[in-house]
Amino acid sequence: MSGHRIAVIPGDGIGKEVVPAGLEALHATASRFGISLQLDEFGFASADYWQRHGTMMPADWEETLRGYDAVFFGAVGWPEVVPDHVSLWGSLLQIRRTFDQYVNLRPCRLMPGVRSPLADREPGDIDFVVVRENTEGEYSSVGGRVFEGTERETVLQETVMTRTGVDRVLRFAYEQAARRPARHLMSATKSNGISISMPYWDERVAEMGGRFPDVRVDKLHIDALAAQFVLHPDRFDVVVASNLFGDILSDLGPACAGTLGIAPSANINPERDHPSLFEPVHGSAPDIAGQGIANPVGQIWCASMMLEHLGHPEAAAHLLGAIEDVLALGPAEAPLTPDLHGKGTTVELARAIADRVRERS
C-alpha cells in the first residue's frame, strides 16, 4: 500500500460536476490497484469564495497546498461574479507559478467513438503530446508604454527566455520522446521572424539533443506547424513549444482530436519540489453548468495522468483503457454526453467508466 495526499479543488461551474465524476473513477481505480488516497476538498479558487472573502484564495493557500502530492482541479471562472482575468490570476496562474509547474502537458488522442472535425481521421491517426513551457517566454510582464498619447505612442513587451527555463522544459520533452515508441520530438520555432529569442530556443534544442541520441528531432515554424496539425496530425509524437506557441498548439491539438470535453492537462513540477496540478483543458462552461450534461471524460483522464505522475503507470493505463472502452461503445450503447452525440448525463457516463474500471481485465 502506498498513500498519497490529494488536494481537490472543484472551482466553478461544471468543475463542481466533473470533479465528483473524476473522483468516482479515481476511487474505483485506486481500490482495484490497492492504492490508498487521502483526499481533502477545498472551496477556494471559486466565485463563491470570492463573494464571501473578496479574494480568490486564502492568504495561507501556499502553506495549505504545499504538503499535498498533487492537486486535482476542476475549472475556475464565473464572469457574472468576478472578471475572468481576476479569477484566473488570483488562483490558477498563481498556483502554477508559485509551485514552479513549468511543464504544461497536454495529450491529444483521437479516441475510438469520438468524431474528429478533420475528415477521414481514425483513432490511431492522432496520438501525440504537447509540452508547453509554462512559466516564462512571451508571457512576461517586462515592457510598457512610452510616449503615451502622442503620435510616437509605442508599446513594448519582452519575451524572456532563461537558459535554466528553456533547458528544463526541453529536457522534459526529450525524456517524454525517449519513452515513446516513435522517439520523435518536434520543436516549434519562428526563428525566421523572431530573430533573437527563437534562434536561442533552436540552439538549446540542438544542444539538449546531444544528450538524447535516440530521439529524432525536427523543427518547424509555428505557422507551418499549425497547418501540419490539421493536415497531417499523424506525423506528430511529442511537440515542444514556448509558452505562447504551446498555448495555441495545445488548444488546436485537442480540437483536432474531437471535443474539448475529453481533453486533460497536467501542470507539472517534474522535480517534485512542489505539488503538480491536474485539470481538464475546458473551462467552467457557464452555458451548460447546472444541467448535469458536462462531459466528465477530461476530468477522468486527468485522474489517469495524476496516477501516472504519482508512480502508478499500470493503474493509469487501466483507467485510460476503461475510458476508451466506454467511448468506443458509441452513443447508442453507452451513456455518452450530448457533446459526444449521446443522451447521457455526467453522472451516468462517470458511473459507466467506473463500472468498466472494475470489470475489465
Ligand code: ATP
Ligand atoms: P476558459 O475557462 O478557458 O476561458 P471558456 O469559457 O473559453 O474557457 P469553456 O468553459 O471551456 O470555455 O467552454 C467552451 C465551450 O465548450 C462551451 O460552449 C462549453 O459548453 C463547451 N464545453 C466545455 N467543457 C465541456 C464539457 N466538459 N462537456 C461539454 N461541453 C463542454
Ligand code: MG
Ligand atoms: Mg470561461
